[in-house]
Amino acid sequence: MNSTTEKRIALISVHGDPAIEIGKEEAGGQNVYVRHVGEALAQLGWEVDMFTRKVSLEQDSIVQHSEHCRTIRLKAGPLEFVPRDEIFGYLPEFVENFVKFQVKNGINYQLVHTNYWLSSWVGMELKKIQGIKQIHTYHSLGAVKYNTIDNIPLIASQRLAVEKEVLETAERIVATSPQENQHMRSLVSTKGNIDIIPCGTDIQRFGSIGRDAARLELGIAPEAKIVLYVGRFDPRKGIETLVRAVNESQLRESNNLKLIIGGGSTPGNSDGIERDRIEQIVNELGMSDLTIFPGRLSQDILPTYYAAADVCVVPSHYEPFGLVAIEAMASGTPVVASDVGGLQFTVVNEQTGLLAPAQDVAAFANAIDRILLNPEWRDELGKAGRKRVETKFSWDGVANQLGELYNEILGQTAKELEPALLTK
Numbered sequence: 001m002n003s004t005t006e007k008r009i010a011l012i013s014v015h016g017d018p019a020i021e022i023g024k025e026e027a028g029g030q031n032v033y034v035r036h037v038g039e040a041l042a043q044l045g046w047e048v049d050m051f052t053r054k055v056s057l058e059q060d061s062i063v064q065h066s067e068h069c070r071t072i073r074l075k076a077g078p079l080e081f082v083p084r085d086e087i088f089g090y091l092p093e094f095v096e097n098f099v100k101f102q103v104k105n106g107i108n109y110q111l112v113h114t115n116y117w118l119s120s121w122v123g124m125e126l127k128k129i130q131g132i133k134q135i136h137t138y139h140s141l142g143a144v145k146y147n148t149i150d151n152i153p154l155i156a157s158q159r160l161a162v163e164k165e166v167l168e169t170a171e172r173i174v175a176t177s178p179q180e181n182q183h184m185r186s187l188v189s190t191k192g193n194i195d196i197i198p199c200g201t202d203i204q205r206f207g208s209i210g211r212d213a214a215r216l217e218l219g220i221a222p223e224a225k226i227v228l229y230v231g232r233f234d235p236r237k238g239i240e241t242l243v244r245a246v247n248e249s250q251l252r253e254s255n256n257l258k259l260i261i262g263g264g265s266t267p268g269n270s271d272g273i274e275r276d277r278i279e280q281i282v283n284e285l286g287m288s289d290l291t292i293f294p295g296r297l298s299q300d301i302l303p304t305y306y307a308a309a310d311v312c313v314v315p316s317h318y319e320p321f322g323l324v325a326i327e328a329m330a331s332g333t334p335v336v337a338s339d340v341g342g343l344q345f346t347v348v349n350e351q352t353g354l355l356a357p358a359q360d361v362a363a364f365a366n367a368i369d370r371i372l373l374n375p376e377w378r379d380e381l382g383k384a385g386r387k388r389v390e391t392k393f394s395w396d397g398v399a400n401q402l403g404e405l406y407n408e409i410l411g412q413t414a415k416e417l418e419p420a421l422l423t424k
């Protein structure tokens with residue numbers, strides 16, 4: 001195999017380090033996606049290098065995950081945490097260090113898969129410098145997100161321009177749901193090539209434990225009614241809607257109802273501020289006895305939490321995909337989710353869970369109660385959810401589709417290079 005057809009891929013995720021702990025402010029679905037896609041591609045025979053920004057001197061510059069998969073941390077700006085909306089100015093240094101890394105290691109990447117708009121800019125620069133081919137996954141679209149929040153950040157116009165340019169210039173855009181595809185076409189540009197390849201989940205790990213065993217392990221009574229949230233503390237996640245909905249549940253006065261709000265936070269950071277706000281609402285509503293904040297849930301303990309729950313709620317105002325929904329479904333637990341974005345694709349209303357209008361407290365309360373009050377139906381929904389994830393959302397299936405796409409683009413690259421090689 002020569003260097004142009006070699007199965008080598010660089011995944012770039014500037015702000016979402018695939019090698020760190022998940023569940024905090026800047027570490028969520030994107031980190032999980034890049035890490036799992038990377039590992040699954042390596043299993044399929046790809047040489048996978050995942051690039052991210054180094055945020056402290058103590059962090060290793062290279063983390064080897066398996067023989068053919070590693071995370072490489074490049075310096076770009078100060079060696080400290082920088083919120084994603086403030087990273088753009090440091091990207092030229094990221095590009096410079098990416099190029100230096102290649103020179104130093106004798107590597108010349110033909111193809112880069114970029115993640116989130118910041119990394120897309122890096123990919124577009126590399127295209128100009130070395131003619132690299134680019135595949136891009138947005139993970140979140142500014143054009144959609146800015147419609148759902150009150151405080152539009154200063155970086156917004158830059159982001160919208162970059163998101164349009166990458167859609168029009170990348171070899172291929174990967175939309176993770178038909179809904180995201182539609183948003184790109186209606187809100188960003190009608191130009192450019194889009195493929196739909198969903199996010200995935202670990203179907204061996206999620207679903208490996210049953211409800212009774214999970215409850216025993218967590219010390220939860222068999223008769224308890226458990227409503228579960230998993231995710232970052234971010235106002236767009238709609239945790240407030242969930243808390244208010246549980247407060248309106250018909251089971252509110254029974255001693256069995258419990259609300260578990262899982263996710264990490266750092267005091268003083270934006271997620272710490274949101275957690276304080278949610279705790280305050282819990283206290284104001286007199287719900288502190290029935291609400292549990294277990295903090296960040298490691299990927300090892302998560303399957304047990306999902307399995308122990310009667311229902312998992314994803315009340316986001318906006319959700320490009322929503323890994324939590326498919327993790328819960330893989331664990332056999334029905335999902336009540338906002339009727340938005342990727343959740344409309346993953347959750348089949350009345351079959352694997354229920355969809356409710358975002359921010360509609362009464363609708364969420366009603367949906368949660370319908371499931372809590374009917375354990376047989378809960379189990380049916382749970383089984384159908386598991387089946388849906390098995391057939392559509394396993395990481396292996398997702399990595400297979402991505403691998404085929406990479407091969408297609410690399411094949412085109414090899415063809416384009418052929419005449420030049422022949423004249424040598």
Ligand code: UDP
Binds near residue numbers: 024027230297298323
């Ligand atoms: N997560 C976790 N521990 C936590 C909270 C979240 O491991 O305490 C993981 C969760 O399992 C999921 C990811 O973080 O894989 C969140 O992804 P999602 O797409 O739902 O939301 P995002 O964070 O990308 O907005």
